[in-house]
Amino acid sequence: MTSFQPTSDTPADDTKLYSGAEIIVKILERQGIEIVTGMPGGAALPFYDALRQSEKTRHVLARHEQGGGFIAQGMSRVLGTPQVCLATSGPGATNLLTAVADAQLDSIPLIAITGQVPQQMIGTDAFQEVDTYGLSLPITKHNFLVRSARELLYVVPEAFRIASSGRPGPVWIDVPKDVQVERIAVENWPEISTPDTPVPAEQSIVKAAADMLNAAERPVFYIGGGAVSSVGASEKLRALIDDKNLHAVSTLMGLGVLPSDHPRALGMLGMHGALYTHSILDRADLLVVVGARFDDRATGKVAEFCPDAKVIHVDIDPSEHSKLKHAHIAISGDVSTTLDALVPLIEDNPRTEWASEIADYRRRMPLKTPDVDNPTSPYGIIKATFDSAGPDAIVTTDVGQHQMWAAQAYPFNRPRQWLTSGGLGTMGFGLPAAIGAALAAPDKAVVCFTGDGSILLNMQEMATLVEERLNVKIVLLDNAALGLVYQQQSMYYGANHFASTLQEAPDFSDLARAFGIPAWNLGNLSADKARERLHEAFAGDGPALIHCPIEAAEQVMPMVPPGGANRDAIDYDSKPTAEQGDRDHAAAV
Amino acid sequence: MLQPYKELPDTAQRPNTVLQLTVRNHSGTLSHVAGLFARRAFNLEAVLVLPDKNADTSRMWLKVAERQRLSQVVSQLQKLEDVLKVEHDPDGDDIFERTDAAIA
Ligand SMILES: Cc1ncc(C[n+]2csc(CCOP(=O)(O)OP(=O)(O)O)c2C)c(N)n1
Numbered sequence: 001m002t003s004f005q006p007t008s009d010t011p012a013d014d015t016k017l018y019s020g021a022e023i024i025v026k027i028l029e030r031q032g033i034e035i036v037t038g039m040p041g042g043a044a045l046p047f048y049d050a051l052r053q054s055e056k057t058r059h060v061l062a063r064h065e066q067g068g069g070f071i072a073q074g075m076s077r078v079l080g081t082p083q084v085c086l087a088t089s090g091p092g093a094t095n096l097l098t099a100v101a102d103a104q105l106d107s108i109p110l111i112a113i114t115g116q117v118p119q120q121m122i123g124t125d126a127f128q129e130v131d132t133y134g135l136s137l138p139i140t141k142h143n144f145l146v147r148s149a150r151e152l153l154y155v156v157p158e159a160f161r162i163a164s165s166g167r168p169g170p171v172w173i174d175v176p177k178d179v180q181v182e183r184i185a186v187e188n189w190p191e192i193s194t195p196d197t198p199v200p201a202e203q204s205i206v207k208a209a210a211d212m213l214n215a216a217e218r219p220v221f222y223i224g225g226g227a228v229s230s231v232g233a234s235e236k237l238r239a240l241i242d243d244k245n246l247h248a249v250s251t252l253m254g255l256g257v258l259p260s261d262h263p264r265a266l267g268m269l270g271m272h273g274a275l276y277t278h279s280i281l282d283r284a285d286l287l288v289v290v291g292a293r294f295d296d297r298a299t300g301k302v303a304e305f306c307p308d309a310k311v312i313h314v315d316i317d318p319s320e321h322s323k324l325k326h327a328h329i330a331i332s333g334d335v336s337t338t339l340d341a342l343v344p345l346i347e348d349n350p351r352t353e354w355a356s357e358i359a360d361y362r363r364r365m366p367l368k369t370p371d372v373d374n375p376t377s378p379y380g381i382i383k384a385t386f387d388s389a390g391p392d393a394i395v396t397t398d399v400g401q402h403q404m405w406a407a408q409a410y411p412f413n414r415p416r417q418w419l420t421s422g423g424l425g426t427m428g429f430g431l432p433a434a435i436g437a438a439l440a441a442p443d444k445a446v447v448c449f450t451g452d453g454s455i456l457l458n459m460q461e462m463a464t465l466v467e468e469r470l471n472v473k474i475v476l477l478d479n480a481a482l483g484l485v486y487q488q489q490s491m492y493y494g495a496n497h498f499a500s501t502l503q504e505a506p507d508f509s510d511l512a513r514a515f516g517i518p519a520w521n522l523g524n525l526s527a528d529k530a531r532e533r534l535h536e537a538f539a540g541d542g543p544a545l546i547h548c549p550i551e552a553a554e555q556v557m558p559m560v561p562p563g564g565a566n567r568d569a570i571d572y573d574s575k576p577t578a579e580q581g582d583r584d585h586a587a588a589v
Numbered sequence: 590m591l592q593p594y595k596e597l598p599d600t601a602q603r604p605n606t607v608l609q610l611t612v613r614n615h616s617g618t619l620s621h622v623a624g625l626f627a628r629r630a631f632n633l634e635a636v637l638v639l640p641d642k643n644a645d646t647s648r649m650w651l652k653v654a655e656r657q658r659l660s661q662v663v664s665q666l667q668k669l670e671d672v673l674k675v676e677h678d679p680d681g682d683d684i685f686e687r688t689d690a691a692i693a
Contacts, residue, residue, distance in 0.1 A: 137620055138628050142670040145617065162670060319664035 005154050005190035017183035020149035020175065021050035024113065027156040029056040030192050033084050035075065035439055036060070038068040041088025043115030043128060046180035048086075060439065060468060063460035065092050067432040069099020070458065073108055074436020077419045078394065080229065082109035082163035082171075083436070089116050090128030093174075094135065098426060100170045101139040105423025106253060107225060109168035111159050112136070118178040119147070132174045141169030149182040157193035165196040167317040168229055198316065198334035200341060209288075209312045209329045210345030216286035216310075218354045220266070221246055225253030225422065226291015226315060228415040230335035233257070237290065237335075240343050245350055247358060249277055251298050253422045254291070256412035266358070267367060270298040271560045272404040275365035278566040280358055284309045291315060291335045294324040295423065300566035314338050368557065368572055369409055375530040376522050378402075378477065378556075381548045382409045384531055385447055385475050388538040393445040394419065394437045398430035398454030401483040404556040406449045428457030431474065435461055438470035445471050445538070452478040452502055462515035465543050473538060474517075474545045476508055481552040491559065501552070512545035519545040591676045594663050605634055606659070607681025610649040610666065611674040614640050618671040622649065625669065631662045635685050646673065652685055 010030075012018065018026070024047060028036065037060040040048040051059055062068030065087040072085035087096045093114045103110040117126040133145040142162050144155045152175070159171040213219055221241065227233045234257045241248055247264045250257060258265040267277040281287075287309045292298070299305040302324050313320070313327035314335055321330035331338055371377035375384035382405050386393075395410055396419040397403040403420060412418050419437060421429040434448035455476055465472055479486075486500040509519035520537040522530045537544045558569040591609060612618045619638060626633040635652040653659060666675050678684075 133617060134620065137617070138624055143617075317668070319661065319668060321664075323661055 005157050005193070007188040008191045010189045012186035012189055014185070014187070018149070018186050019046065019050065019180065020146075020152055020182050021047040021180040023149060023152045023184075023186065024156055024175070024180075025050045025054050025057065026189065027152070028084060029054060030189060031157070031160050032081075032192075033057050036084040036086055037062050037071045037436075038086030039063070039065055039088070039092060040086075041090075041092050041115065041128070043089035043117055043177050044086060044092070045115070046177060047113070047115060047175070060435075060464065062432070063463050064458065065095035066099050066428065067458045067461040067464065069096050069110070069112065070102070070429055070432035071436040071439070071461070071464070072110055073099060073103055074396065074419060074433035074438075075440040076103070076108050076110055076436075077433065078416055078437045078440040080109075080231065080416065082111050082160055082168075083440075084111045084113060087112070087114045088128065089114060089132065090130050092128075093130055093132040097135060097139060098424075098428075100136065100172065102421055102424040102426045102429065103170040104139050104141065106421065107168050107229060108170065109163040110170040111163055112140075112170060112172045114172070114174050115180065116145070116174045116176040119176045120178070122176065132172070136172040136174070139170075140172045141167075143172040143174070145174045146176070146179050149179055149184045152179070153186070153190050157190045161193040161196065164194075166198070167226070198337050201314075201331045201333035201338050203341065205329060205331055206338065206341040207345060209331060210342055212286060212310060212312060212329060213288060214345075214347045214349070217351065218284050218357075219246060219286040219288060219351075220281060220284040220309075221248035222251070222269070222287050222289040222292055223248050223254040223257050224251045224290065224292025227254055227257045227335050228291075230291060230316070233291070233335040233339065234415045236339040236343065238262075240339065240346065244346050244348060245355065247280070247355075249273075249281060251292050251295065251422070252407055252420060255407060256415045256417045259413045260411045266362075268407055269566065270295075271300070271562075272408060272556050272558065273560075273566065273569070274367035274408075275558055275569060275571055276361040276367075278569060279361045279365060281306050282308075282567055283357065287311050289313045289315070289327075290338075293320045299325070300560045300568075301564055304565035304567070367408060370572070372409070374527055375534065376525070376527075376548055376550065378405045378550055378554050379409050381475065381477060381522075381550070382406050382449070384534055385449070385473075385546075386411055387531070388534045389445050389447050389473065393417075393447050394434075394441060396420065396430045396434040396437060396446065396448045398448075398450040398457075399425045399427045399484075400451045400454060401479070401487065401554070401556045402449045402451045402477040404484075405477075408556075427454040430454060431458050431465070431472075432461045434472045434474070435465050435468065435470060438472050439468065442471075445473060445541075448472060448474045450474060450476050451483060452476065452480060452505055452508065453482040455508070459511070462512065462517055462543075466516040469542055471541045472543050474512070474543070476545060476547050478505070478508065478547060478549045479552045479554065480505060483552065483554075484556070486552060487555045487559075488562070490555070492562070508547045509545065517543045517545050519547060521547045523547070523549045591678055594675050594677045605652050605654060605682065607678045607684070608651045608653060608663065608666075609676045609678040609681060610651065610672050611641075611676075612647050612649055613671040613673065614645055614647040615671070618647070619649075621669050621671055622651070622666070625665055626653075626662070629662055629665060631658065637684060637688065650678065650681055650684055652681070
């Protein structure tokens with residue numbers, strides 16, 4: 001590779017030769033990386049030895065590389081900058097794959113650095129050799145196999161630039177052991193890389209979008225994770241929506257961009273969105289999509305999604321335009337800078353009829369949160385947790401019913417407060433992501449909502465949590481089931497439950513205690529007593545596990561039948577029909 | 590004459606079209622391009638790769654089915670870091686026909 005990075009005027013020490021490993025560490029330090037996380041192994045040992053000597057970058061030892069990947073993701077999701085995870089070759093690299101794929105699907109900036117067998121052994125089926133480049137290729141934004149120590153001066157800053165520019169994503173750097181030990185003279189360090197400045201959208205297109213919005217009678221904004229990534233977008237969207245009486249739905253990834261209790265926030269759309277949300281979308285004559293990609297979990301059957309609406313699609317990634325739904329106006333641009341151009345062109349228009357129609361839907365078809373005052377019911381534990389954790393807490397989840405209950409009912413108030421695996425839906429995300437969040441925001445409490453299924457997938461990170469003494473409260477909704485699977489089998493597979501109950505479970509409180517985490521059990525307590533215990537659990541500033549037994553029969557409602565249109569969602573008072581349970585179209589859980 | 594890639598009319602009478610890519614010349618680039626077509630379930634009818642004289646870049650000709658989703662695949666190609674340029678080569682079929690004739 002012959003490309004190079006602009007060099008800075010920071011000279012390197014010219015009395016010494018730097019090893020490849022030292023070069024990586026030095027560049028990480030210069031990029032402001034304070035914490036890296038992972039697990040060492042043979043092919044990464046030169047790098048680890050260089051890291052040991054760093055005074056600026058410390059290492060958090062993960063107990064599984066997937067855990068390390070999610071810890072780094074937790075930091076990235078909170079900070080908005082690329083964070084770094086490490087692994088050795090072979091099994092270290094394969095263990096990282098899931099966390100990196102997860103970052104790719106949620107557009108999270110992440111740098112994965114792995115050791116590789118020495119170059120002369122590549123291709124010989126050497127011990128712990130896998131084709132990391134080939135494995136990482138389809139699940140990263142970009143990847144590198146580094147061929148020389150000198151290349152690192154280009155590759156490492158370039159990885160930071162790529163991960164954080166445009167639509168963020170993971171970049172993987174595979175570094176053979178001989179490259180880590182090769183020594184070279186370095187004159188000046190490369191420039192510290194920063195994200196490319198987004199190119200402002202063309203003014204004529206912005207003007208056309210403004211005209212379309214000004215002419216719309218029933219517009220709805222559709223806010224996605226891109227509005228979280230784009231710096232300043234949340235404030236600008238709030239201001240626009242407030243000043244111009246606009247309304248907005250949010251995707252799972254966009255939660256928090258508008259506060260949940262904002263009077264013109266219309267909730268989360270998608271498979272478990274409220275009926276009113278979908279009815280309003282059905283009536284919309286214009287969708288203004290900001291940083292969202294029409295994921296099938298959000299749109300339901302896309303051919304029937306918002307049938308009467310024109311679409312203005314603002315996305316920094318032009319390949320999202322008209323990928324799944326035709327964009328009448330496609331704006332290639334960062335949400336925040338696009339809003340700068342768009343907002344001054346938006347006219348005042350109270351749209352009173354539309355506002356009252358919306359209010360009417362909301363009143364008639366609200367999100368139901370049964371039993372919310374009982375702290376050991378699904379919605380009750382979400383709410384009681386908020387009451388104990390307070391508005392500053394950061395929330396992570398695993399994947400399943402608990403994730404959806406939290407998405408529906410937790411009161412969010414800001415972007416980067418809500419960390420969930422949206423695109424890949426990875427069980428095992430919650431605990432390590434919470435550890436990463438706590439490392440990135442040591443002044444805040446972090447809540448991890450999890451299930452008795454998911455918690456076991458990265459439970460080993462409890463050891464990391466204890467070692468780092470972080471303020472992470474694990475709230476375990478224990479329904480003795482793989483709840484979301486159980487629910488789908490109840491609804492669409494003739495209630496033939498198979499491979500979805502978890503009877504032989506460990507005693508989760510004892511398990512936590514075995515790791516050194518104090519545990520509180522909310523089972524068989526009065527509501528008041530349960531709330532009291534929850535407060536106790538939140539009182540300390542170290543880790544805690546709160547074990548909350550709930551019924552396996554509890555279901556997340558509403559639910560759009562997999563493969564169905566959002567308007568066909570069923571709620572507590574309706575039962576699925578045979579056609580709705582179309583097994584052939586059953587989406588993944 | 591090469592043309593900047595623009596959305597092409599979905600012409601049934603011309604089943605294939607040829608894209609010419611300028612790419613970074615290293616061993617991973619072909620995997621990136623071929624992998625993109627495979628995972629986006631898009632047929633790649635033929636590929637030809639030649640290094641440019643200066644050896645930093647290569648040119649890649651892709652013969653692809655000209656269907657509605659082509660513009661989607663092109664915009665995905667444009668996102669690949671190792672792909673520097675995507676152009677439409679209206680006479681590109683020639684290259685494949687001549688190669689075909691040469692090896693027949
Ligand atoms: C790694 C992984 N494997 C399998 C699934 C499929 N899946 C989705 S939800 C779910 C059950 C989750 O159970 P639990 O964590 O107990 O949460 P609950 O739904 O009961 O709240 C499963 C198996 C997944 N999303 N991720």
